[in-house]
Amino acid sequence: MAGGDDLKLLGTWPSAFVTRVKLALALKGLSYEYAEEDLASKSELLLRSNPVHKKIPVLIHNGLPVCESSLIVEYLDQAFAGPAILPADPYERAIARFWAAYADDKVLASWATMLIRGKTEEEKSEGKKALFVALETMEGALAKCSDGEGFFGGTNVGLVDLALGCQLSWLKAAEVMSGEEFLGGDKTPLLAAWAARFTELDVAKAALPDVDGVVEFAKMKQAKMAAAAAAA
Numbered sequence: 001m002a003g004g005d006d007l008k009l010l011g012t013w014p015s016a017f018v019t020r021v022k023l024a025l026a027l028k029g030l031s032y033e034y035a036e037e038d039l040a041s042k043s044e045l046l047l048r049s050n051p052v053h054k055k056i057p058v059l060i061h062n063g064l065p066v067c068e069s070s071l072i073v074e075y076l077d078q079a080f081a082g083p084a085i086l087p088a089d090p091y092e093r094a095i096a097r098f099w100a101a102y103a104d105d106k107v108l109a110s111w112a113t114m115l116i117r118g119k120t121e122e123e124k125s126e127g128k129k130a131l132f133v134a135l136e137t138m139e140g141a142l143a144k145c146s147d148g149e150g151f152f153g154g155t156n157v158g159l160v161d162l163a164l165g166c167q168l169s170w171l172k173a174a175e176v177m178s179g180e181e182f183l184g185g186d187k188t189p190l191l192a193a194w195a196a197r198f199t200e201l202d203v204a205k206a207a208l209p210d211v212d213g214v215v216e217f218a219k220m221k222q223a224k225m226a227a228a229a230a231a232a
């Protein structure tokens with residue numbers, strides 16, 4: 001880390017958004033202090049650092065807070081040396097941002113609906129269907145972006161790899177909980193190989209949450225939602 005740089009990350013362990021930032025920090029070889037937040041009782045530091053959304057992750061760099069996981073990743077890429085996360089070429093940069101946003105808006109939103117946000121069985125089932133569609137679309141994006149290399153960023157892990165890679169424990173948990181295969185089969189063979197490759201990276205081993213832990217967390221969220229619905 002550059003001399004005198006003080007980095008602190010506010011997060012929660014299961015959050016894919018936090019995992020994305022942890023991956024970027026690991027990729028850049030940066031050491032940082034990590035503070036686990038209790039979202040039921042947010043710390044003064046979190047409320048002061050992200051007064052608008054009051055959400056994690058927040059990265060605090062030398063006392064200055066940066067909010068929103070994708071913006072934090074871009075900030076880290078610009079503020080620190082190390083492997084580039086965004087492409088240098090403006091057009092490729094725009095394409096990478098497009099697919100990273102798609103990974104959030106379609107992939108993440110779909111498994112979240114299926115596992116923790118969907119209120120009815122119908123909503124959950126719609127989430128599952130949308131997840132298959134979104135992953136098939138990402139399969140096409142991988143074929144185009146990787147140019148025959150191993151990652152969305154080509155030979156290197158880039159913005160889209162982080163955006164989808166941070167979701168891998170949740171996608172595995174979705175497979176465990178539903179008995180469906182989301183990554184693999186004849187629809188997403190490239191994506192399945194990419195996921196295996198990504199999971200083997202040291203940065204992924206250091207940052208991805210434990211799948212069993214995520215399954216337990218999702219079940220706990222589902223039980224809470226069911227109890228709230230029964231009480232309503």
Ligand SMILES: N[C@@H](CCC(=O)N[C@@H](CS)C(=O)NCC(=O)O)C(=O)O
Binds near residue numbers: 055069
């Ligand atoms: N768009 C945000 C989403 C962050 C987010 O949704 N964080 C959730 C946890 S995964 C949170 O802090 N929720 C607390 C709340 O909504 O009060 C990002 O990319 O950082």
